[in-house]
Amino acid sequence: MKNFVFSSKIFKGSRYGEGHPLNIDRVWPSLEILKIMNWVSDDQIIFNETATIEELTLFHDIDYLEALKKAEMSQNLSEIEKKKFKIGVGVNPIFKEVFSRPAAAAKSSMTAIQFLAENKANKILNFSGGTHHGRQSFASGFCFLNDCVLAILKAKKLNFKNILYIDIDAHHCDAVQDHFENDDTVNLISVHEQDKWPRTGKVNESAISNIMNIPVPQNFNDNEMLFVVDKLILPYAKNLNPDLVIVQAGTDCLEDDPQSNMILSNFAYWQSISKLKDISMKTLILGGGGYNPYITAKAWAGNWLVLNSKEKLLETTLSEECQNLLKSLSWKNSRVRNGIPKRWLDNWLDDKKSSFVRDEIKKLVDEVKKIKKL
Ligand SMILES: [Zn+2]
Numbered sequence: 001m002k003n004f005v006f007s008s009k010i011f012k013g014s015r016y017g018e019g020h021p022l023n024i025d026r027v028w029p030s031l032e033i034l035k036i037m038n039w040v041s042d043d044q045i046i047f048n049e050t051a052t053i054e055e056l057t058l059f060h061d062i063d064y065l066e067a068l069k070k071a072e073m074s075q076n077l078s079e080i081e082k083k084k085f086k087i088g089v090g091v092n093p094i095f096k097e098v099f100s101r102p103a104a105a106a107k108s109s110m111t112a113i114q115f116l117a118e119n120k121a122n123k124i125l126n127f128s129g130g131t132h133h134g135r136q137s138f139a140s141g142f143c144f145l146n147d148c149v150l151a152i153l154k155a156k157k158l159n160f161k162n163i164l165y166i167d168i169d170a171h172h173c174d175a176v177q178d179h180f181e182n183d184d185t186v187n188l189i190s191v192h193e194q195d196k197w198p199r200t201g202k203v204n205e206s207a208i209s210n211i212m213n214i215p216v217p218q219n220f221n222d223n224e225m226l227f228v229v230d231k232l233i234l235p236y237a238k239n240l241n242p243d244l245v246i247v248q249a250g251t252d253c254l255e256d257d258p259q260s261n262m263i264l265s266n267f268a269y270w271q272s273i274s275k276l277k278d279i280s281m282k283t284l285i286l287g288g289g290g291y292n293p294y295i296t297a298k299a300w301a302g303n304w305l306v307l308n309s310k311e312k313l314l315e316t317t318l319s320e321e322c323q324n325l326l327k328s329l330s331w332k333n334s335r336v337r338n339g340i341p342k343r344w345l346d347n348w349l350d351d352k353k354s355s356f357v358r359d360e361i362k363k364l365v366d367e368v369k370k371i372k373k374l
Contacts (some may be wrong), residue, residue: 005040005201006112006126007031008104021259024293025329026300027128033301036321037255040304040314050100051107059149059179061137068144085138092139102145107131109147109286116244116282117158118240123283123307127300128244129250129289133174140175141198147249148176151284155244161185162218164242166233166276167192169250169288170260172201181208187240189233191216193260200252203364206371212236214368218261221267221355222268227273232365234373238281245280247272251299258333259291262287265350266299268365270314274287274306283307293329294344300350313347317359
């Protein structure tokens with residue numbers, strides 16, 4: 001059976017605006033890399049249109065969706081609407097495609113679930129998805145909609161009975177947890193940096209039957225991630241025997257991302273996803289956070305190889321064409337003040353660093369196991 005990568009044409013040229021962490025290109029370059037490297041065939045790429053307001057009401061309130069659509073049409077909202085829906089305030093700016101872009105990401109995630117349910121595919125990658133902070137009736141944390149919640153709700157509707165959502169983004173999946181906690185058809189596992197915005201996802205919430213929160217300290221490293229995956233997540237997840245696994249694979253957990261203090265290499269990132277994708281036959285891998293365009297595009301393109309069990313190809317160097325694509329991306333960040341570091345351009349795999357599992361991580365794993373009675 002063929003695997004698919006889902007995207008939407010809207011991402012090329014769409015940015016959040018000057019000064020915003022998402023004023024970068026991530027989704028289209030990830031796909032472009034796959035094409036340049038000949039890692040995907042045309043019949044495996046599906047471009048989706050935007051979801052309709054009606055489709056989005058599966059999770060979101062209609063008055064919020066209408067306001068979001070209005071914000072896109074008029075590029076403005078009244079002060080009352082801005083405040084009520086948190087659109088055009090703080091970190092959630094009104095930009096040209098403020099409705100259509102998240103609605104396209106949501107359409108991809110929902111259609112992916114439909115493909116999996118109808119047995120048209122077993123594994124799908126949608127790196128435009130992973131907007132795990134979007135709320136039912138307001139925007140939050142750069143997220144205007146929540147394709148993760150929409151995908152899970154769609155899966156429930158299409159008769160998946162035992163859904164497992166695993167989130168390795170540096171930020172906790174607050175809006176997903178709030179919607180599904182105590183729903184015994186959906187289990188959630190989140191690895192995230194502790195005390196980071198939105199400051200939710202405490203370890204003691206693992207006492208809720210369908211929640212496993214693993215808040216990790218700063219400088220969370222490769223060996224620690226693989227320890228958590230092997231000793232805690234995999235045995236727990238396999239025992240759940242899910243009929244669908246959704247992985248939110250934000251790249252802000254990587255070392256060179258500016259938004260977190262986690263220090264994973266893409267080796268541990270890909271290896272973790274490789275293990276998670278085989279928990280169930282049906283798997284959807286999403287994107288998520290990721291605020292360094294170069295390492296994000298590489299990581300998400302690599303997820304396609306991981307999904308297809310072709311990780312070996314990542315033990316090579318980037319082609320010149322691929323390097324040129326990355327060099328063409330712009331990023332206003334002090335990390336590239338003196339040009340793009342060679343280590344991001346030369347090889348697919350980051351340099352391996354030796355690291356060890358700190359006692360606090362062993363204690364954290366023991367604590368979660370104790371709460372979960374494992
Ligand atoms: Zn994040």
